Amino acid sequence: MISIVTIEREFGAGAPAIGKALADRLGFKLWDPEITDEIARRLKCKAKAIDDHGEKLDSVFYRLMKAFMRGSFEAQIETAGLEALDADRLAQMFEQVIVEIGNSGKCVIIGRGAPWFLRDRDDAFHVFLFAPYEEKFRRVLAMGKSEAETEHLLETVDRERAAFVRKYHQKEWPSRHLYDMMLNVKHGDEIVVESVLAMIEARNRIPATMHA
Numbered sequence: 588m589i590s591i592v593t594i595e596r597e598f599g600a601g602a603p604a605i606g607k608a609l610a611d612r613l614g615f616k617l618w619d620p621e622i623t624d625e626i627a628r629r630l631k632c633k634a635k636a637i638d639d640h641g642e643k644l645d646s647v648f649y650r651l652m653k654a655f656m657r658g659s660f661e662a663q664i665e666t667a668g669l670e671a672l673d674a675d676r677l678a679q680m681f682e683q684v685i686v687e688i689g690n691s692g693k694c695v696i697i698g699r700g701a702p703w704f705l706r707d708r709d710d711a712f713h714v715f716l717f718a719p720y721e722e723k724f725r726r727v728l729a730m731g732k733s734e735a736e737t738e739h740l741l742e743t744v745d746r747e748r749a750a751f752v753r754k755y756h757q758k759e760w761p762s763r764h765l766y767d768m769m770l771n772v773k774h775g776d777e778i779v780v781e782s783v784l785a786m787i788e789a790r791n792r793i794p795a796t797m798h799a
Contacts, residue, residue, distance in 0.1 A: 588710060588791050589710055589711070589712045589787045589790055589791055590615075590692040590693050590694075590710045590711075591689050591692065591693075591694055591696065591705060591708065591710055591711040591712065592609055592610075592613070592615065592694070592695045592696070592711075592712050592713075592714065592783070592787070593695075593696045593697075593701035593702045593705060593711060593712070593713045593714065594606050594609075594695065594696070594697045594698070594714050594715075594716060595698060595701070595702050595713070595714070595715045595716070595761060595765075595766070596697075596698065596715065596716040596717070597716065597717045597718060597723065597745055598723065598727075598740060598741060598744035598745050598748075599718065599722075599723030599724070599726050599727045599737075599740070599741055600716040600717055600718045600722075600723060600726070600772050601716065601718075601726050601772050601776055601779075602697050602698070602716055603619060603697065604776055605716065605772070605776050605779055605780060606619065606695050606697045608776060608780045609695050609780055609783060609784070610694075610695040612780065612784060613693070613695070613784075613787075614693065615693045615694050615695050616691075616693060616694050616695070617694075617695050617697075618688055618694055618695065618696045618697065619696075619697040619698075622684060622685070622688070622696070622697075622699050623699075625684055626680060626681065626684055629680060629684070681699060681700055681704070682700070682704045684699075685699060685700065685701050685704040685705065686704060686705070688701075689701075689704075689705045689708060689711065692710075700752070700756070701713075702715075702762075702765045702766060703752075703756065703758065703762070703765060706765055712767050712768075712783075712786070712787050712790060713765055713766045713767050713768075714766060714767065714768050714769075714770065714783055715761055715763075715765075715766040715768070715769040715770070716769075716770055716772050716779070717769065717770070717771060717772070718771060718772045718773050719771075719773055720741065722772065722773045723741055724737055724738075724741065727740060727741065745760075748760055767786065767790075768782070768783060768786055770782060770783070
């Protein structure tokens with residue numbers, strides 16, 4: 588039985604609303620900003636809004652870290668004290684937190700490398716959301732961003748996510764073989780949610796031994 592749903596996405600593809608709708612329909616807990624809060628707590632840092640001082644963080648490491656850590660709510664870790672952490676330790680911490688959440692069961696996890704960290708679990712269902720540029724532009728504008736900021740975010744966020752994964756996990760982003768479904772959200776959130784739920788229902792009817 589599927590007890591974990593992970594959602595990876597292009598920036599602006601509507602993962603927060605889709606993730607919440609899926610969690611509500613499944614009766615699962617949604618994990619999005621709470622993941623950053625937990626990792627920030629373990630690093631003894633504060634989770635801060637990007638607008639506070641995102642532009643001050645020009646180191647490659649911090650930019651890549653920000654791209655990996657921030658979720659759909661666009662938050663980041665305040666970087667005080669992070670210089671002492673190497674990439675291996677950070678990767679281990681990300682994995683530890685995601686695995687712990689997965690072990691708790693009945694969860695919808697947005698981003699943060701969850702499809703990769705939980706790739707070997709038979710009870711996990713992995714979704715990737717994408718959309719045409721115009722659709723993503725419309726959705727990000729609806730979040731209250733200016734046109735200039737929207738253009739900048741759409742140009743940089745996914746590129747930095749891909750760079751983080753390539754640098755610290757030696758994988759390409761997105762790695763298509765990780766996902767059970769890849770869906771174009773231009774057809775609307777309701778269609779996406781219903782499609783995912785139908786596929787999960789179908790998966791749950793298949794004995795676990797047939798998934799191997």
